[in-house]
Amino acid sequence: MQYIFELFGTYFFAISGALALKGKEPDWFSATFTGFLTAIGGGSLRDVLLDSYPLVWVSDIAFIYAIVLGVLTTFIFYRFVSRLRRTLLLFDSLGIAFFTILGVEKAIHLGVRPEIAVIMGMFSGVMGGVIRDTLTNEIPIIFRKEIYATACLAGAGCYLLLDPVLDRNWNLSVSIAIIVLIRILAVVFGLSLPKLK
Amino acid sequence: MQYIFELFGTYFFAISGALALKGKEPDWFSATFTGFLTAIGGGSLRDVLLDSYPLVWVSDIAFIYAIVLGVLTTFIFYRFVSRLRRTLLLFDSLGIAFFTILGVEKAIHLGVRPEIAVIMGMFSGVMGGVIRDTLTNEIPIIFRKEIYATACLAGAGCYLLLDPVLDRNWNLSVSIAIIVLIRILAVVFGLSLPKLK
Amino acid sequence: MQYIFELFGTYFFAISGALALKGKEPDWFSATFTGFLTAIGGGSLRDVLLDSYPLVWVSDIAFIYAIVLGVLTTFIFYRFVSRLRRTLLLFDSLGIAFFTILGVEKAIHLGVRPEIAVIMGMFSGVMGGVIRDTLTNEIPIIFRKEIYATACLAGAGCYLLLDPVLDRNWNLSVSIAIIVLIRILAVVFGLSLPKLK
Numbered sequence: 001m002q003y004i005f006e007l008f009g010t011y012f013f014a015i016s017g018a019l020a021l022k023g024k025e026p027d028w029f030s031a032t033f034t035g036f037l038t039a040i041g042g043g044s045l046r047d048v049l050l051d052s053y054p055l056v057w058v059s060d061i062a063f064i065y066a067i068v069l070g071v072l073t074t075f076i077f078y079r080f081v082s083r084l085r086r087t088l089l090l091f092d093s094l095g096i097a098f099f100t101i102l103g104v105e106k107a108i109h110l111g112v113r114p115e116i117a118v119i120m121g122m123f124s125g126v127m128g129g130v131i132r133d134t135l136t137n138e139i140p141i142i143f144r145k146e147i148y149a150t151a152c153l154a155g156a157g158c159y160l161l162l163d164p165v166l167d168r169n170w171n172l173s174v175s176i177a178i179i180v181l182i183r184i185l186a187v188v189f190g191l192s193l194p195k196l197k
Numbered sequence: 198m199q200y201i202f203e204l205f206g207t208y209f210f211a212i213s214g215a216l217a218l219k220g221k222e223p224d225w226f227s228a229t230f231t232g233f234l235t236a237i238g239g240g241s242l243r244d245v246l247l248d249s250y251p252l253v254w255v256s257d258i259a260f261i262y263a264i265v266l267g268v269l270t271t272f273i274f275y276r277f278v279s280r281l282r283r284t285l286l287l288f289d290s291l292g293i294a295f296f297t298i299l300g301v302e303k304a305i306h307l308g309v310r311p312e313i314a315v316i317m318g319m320f321s322g323v324m325g326g327v328i329r330d331t332l333t334n335e336i337p338i339i340f341r342k343e344i345y346a347t348a349c350l351a352g353a354g355c356y357l358l359l360d361p362v363l364d365r366n367w368n369l370s371v372s373i374a375i376i377v378l379i380r381i382l383a384v385v386f387g388l389s390l391p392k393l394k
Numbered sequence: 395m396q397y398i399f400e401l402f403g404t405y406f407f408a409i410s411g412a413l414a415l416k417g418k419e420p421d422w423f424s425a426t427f428t429g430f431l432t433a434i435g436g437g438s439l440r441d442v443l444l445d446s447y448p449l450v451w452v453s454d455i456a457f458i459y460a461i462v463l464g465v466l467t468t469f470i471f472y473r474f475v476s477r478l479r480r481t482l483l484l485f486d487s488l489g490i491a492f493f494t495i496l497g498v499e500k501a502i503h504l505g506v507r508p509e510i511a512v513i514m515g516m517f518s519g520v521m522g523g524v525i526r527d528t529l530t531n532e533i534p535i536i537f538r539k540e541i542y543a544t545a546c547l548a549g550a551g552c553y554l555l556l557d558p559v560l561d562r563n564w565n566l567s568v569s570i571a572i573i574v575l576i577r578i579l580a581v582v583f584g585l586s587l588p589k590l591k
Contacts, residue, residue: 021537027587029544030537036513044443049241051250053445058510078590116255119233130332135524137533139334143218143227150226193224196275246438248447313452327529336531340415340424347423390421393472 001169002102006056007066009098013039014070016092017132028075034132035071039063041128046103046120050110089187090180092129097179100125100152101172104159114160121156122149125179147186150193155179198366199299203253204263206295210236211267213289214329225272231329232268236260238325243300243317247307286384287377289326294376297322297349298369301356311357318353319346322376344383347390352376395563396496400450401460403492407433408464410486411526422469428526429465433457435522440497440514444504483581484574486523491573494519494546495566498553508554515550516543519573541580541587549573 017038018031026034040057047055057063103124107117126142126149133140142149159175166174185191214235215228223231237254244252254260300321304314323339323346330337339346356372363371382388411432412425420428434451441449451457497518501511520536520543527534536543553569560568579585 025589026537027589029541029547029587031590033536033543048245048442049252049255054506055443058443058506061507061509064509064513075590112251112255113258115258115261119261134332135528135534136537137334137531140332142230143223143333147226149230193226195222195224196228196272245442246449246452309452310455312455312458316458331529334531337529339427340420340530344423346427390423392419392421393425393469 002105002172005098005172006102007062009095009102010039010057010063010066011070011073012091012095013099013128014067015074016088016095017128018071018074019088020132020138021136031074032071034136035074036067037135038128038132039067039070041131042099042124042126043103043128045127045131046107046124049123050107050112050120052106052110089184093180093183094176096125096129096148096152096183097155097176099128100156100179101159101175104156108160118153118156118160121159122152125149125152145190145192147182147191147193151179151182151186154182199302199369202295202369203299204259206292206299207236207254207260207263208267208270209288209292210296210325211264212271213285213292214325215268215271216285217329217335218333228271229268231333232271233264234332235325235329236264236267238328239296239321239323240300240325242324242328243304243321246320247304247309247317249303249307286381290377290380291373293322293326293345293349293380294352294373296325297353297376298356298372301353305357315350315353315357318356319349322346322349342387342389344379344388344390348376348379348383351379396499396566399492399566400496401456403489403496404433404451404457404460405464405467406485406489407493407522408461409468410482410489411522412465412468413482414526414532415530425468426465428530429468430461431529432522432526433461433464435525436493436518436520437497437522439521439525440501440518443517444501444506444514446500446504483578487574487577488570490519490523490542490546490577491549491570493522494550494573495553495569498550502554512547512550512554515553516546519543519546539584539586541576541585544587545573545576545580548576 014035018035020034020038021030040055040063044055044057047053057067100121104117104121106124107120108114112120130140130142155175155178158178159171162171162174211232215232217231217235218227237252237260241252241254244250254264297318301314301318303321304317305311309317327337327339352372352375355375356368359368359371408429412429414428414432415424434449434457438449438451441447451461494515498511498515500518501514502508506514524534524536549569549572552572553565556565556568
C-alpha cells in the first residue's frame with residue numbers, strides 16, 4: 001500500500017516536473033531531468049539529512065521506471081496535459097500530499113521527534129519542486145502567493161495528532177486528503193498567508 | 198559555552214534569514230522558512246559532507262526553538278528591526294563568526310586536515326546565507342561587493358594558528374572578534390577584494 | 395592512472411569554474427569559490443547520494459592543491475585564457491568526460507545497478523557546473539541549447555556496454571573520447587536535442 005503510494009507520488013511528481021519548463025521550449029533531456037529531480041529531490045534530501053541509506057531510488061529501480069513512465073506520459077500527451085492546468089494542479093497536489101505523509105512516517109520510524117518529523121515530511125513534499133524551480137531560475141513555488149508548504153505542515157501535523165486514534169490506512173487517507181484539499185482550495189480561492197506588516 | 202554560542206548563532210541567523218525577503222513582502226511561512234534555512238544550512242552542509250550524524254538540529258530540539266524565537270523576534274519587531282540596517286549587519290556578522298569558528302573546531306575534532314577544516318568553517322558560516330539567497334533568486338552575498346567569506350577564512354585561519362598558544366576560550370573570542378571586525382570594517386569602508394584584471 | 399585522470403579533471407574543472415563569472419568582474423575570492431564548487435560539486439553529490447565517505451577531496455589534500463593550481467593558472471593567464479573560448483570548451487569537455495566515466499566506475503564498485511551508475515556518472519560530470527550556474531544566477535548549462543548532459547549519458551552507457559569486451563584502460567579512453575567528441579561536435583555544429591512539440 002505505502003509502496004504503491006510512493007510509486008504513484010513519484011509518477012505524479014515526474015509529470016509535474018517534466019511540465020515545469022513549459023514556457024521555455026524544453027528539449028527531451030531537460031524535461032526528463034527536471035521530472036527526475038522533482039521526483040527524487042525531496043525524498044533524497046530527507047534521507048541524506050537523516051542518514052538513511054541507501055536512498056530509495058538508488059536501491060529500488062522501480063522508482064526510476066515510475067519516473068520514466070511519468071516523463072513518457074508527459075511527452076506523449078504533452079499538448080494535452082500542458083493545457084489542463086487543473087490536472088497539473090491535481091498531480092502536483094497528490095505528489096506533495098503522498099510524499100509529505102510518507103516522509104513523516106519514515107522520519108518517525110527513524111526515531112526523530114515529532115517536530116523534526118513534520119519538517120522532514122514538508123521537506124519530502126516540497127523540496128523536489130524547490131530544487132527544480134531553483135535550477136530553472138524560477139522563484140520557488142513555496143515563496144509564491146498561494147498556500148503551499150503550509151498545507152504540507154498542516155497535513156503532517158494532523159497525521160501525528162490522529163496517529164493514536166486512527167487506523168494507519170485511514171489516517172494516511174485523511175491526512176493526504178487534508179493536504180490536497182487545502183492546496184486546491186488555496187489555488188481556487190487565491191488563499192494566501194498573512195504578510196508581515 | 199560552545200553550546201550557548203551555537204544557540205546564539207542560530208538565533209542571529211534566523212533573524213537575518215527571516216529579514217532576507219524584506220523587499221518582497223514575505224508571508225509568515227516564507228519568512229520562517231528562509232530563517233530556518235539560513236540557520237541550519239551551513240552547519241547541515243558541513244555535517245553531511247563530513248558524514249557527521251545526527252545533524253545537530255535533528256537531535257537537539259533546542260536549535261529549532263532558537264530558530265522559532267529568532268523568527269518570532271523578527272515578526273514582533275519587524276518594522277523596527279528591518280530599518281536598523283546596522284543591527285542586521287551585526288546579527289549577520291555575529292552569526293557567521295560563531296558558526297565559522299565552531300565549524301572549524303568540529304571539523305578538527307572529526308579528524309580532517311587544517312586546510313579542510315578552514316573550508317568547512319567557512320562553509321558553516323556562509324552557506325546558510327548562500328542557500329537562502331539562491332532559493333530567493335538573489336546573487337548570493339558571497340559574490341557581492343564587500344568582503345564576506347574571506348573574513349571567515351581569515352578568522353578560521355587565525356583560530357588554527359593561535360590554537361597552540363592561546364587558551365581555547367580566549368582563542369574563540371579573538372577569532373570571532375576578527376571575523377566580526379573585518380566584516381563590519383568592510384561594509385563601513387566599502388572594502389572589497391581586488392578584481393581579476 | 396585513474397588517480398591522475400581524476401586530478402586532471404579536477405584541475406580542468408577548477409579552470410572552467412574560475413572563468414565562469416567572467417562577465418561579472420569577479421574578485422579573487424569569487425573566482426576561487428566558483429572554481430572550487432565546480433571541481434568538487436558533482437563528485438561530492440554522487441558520494442553523498444551513495445553514502446561513500448570520506449569525500450575524495452576531504453581525505454586527499456592533493457585535490458585541493460589541483461584546484462588551487464587550476465585557479466592560479468586562471469589568474470595568471472586570465473586575459474589570455476578567457477579569450478580562448480575553444481580552449482575553455484576543451485577544458486570543460488575533458489572535465490565532464492573524466493568525471494562522468496570515473497563516476498560510473500565508482501558507482502559500479504559501490505554495487506549499484508547499471509541504470510543508477512549511468513545517472514551517477516552524469517551527476518559527477520555535470521552537477522558541479524549546475525551548482526556553479528545556480529549560485530551565480532545563470533540558467534544551468536544543462537538546460538542550454540547544445541547537447542551537454544546527454545553526451546555524458548551516452549559516454550556512460552558506452553562504458554558499461556564495452557566493459558565486458560574491452561580492456562579497462564582502452565574502455566576509459568574510448569568512452570572519454572566519445573563524450574568529448576559529442577560535446578565538441580554539438581558546440582561546433584550547434585546540435586541540440588529535439589524540442590517537445
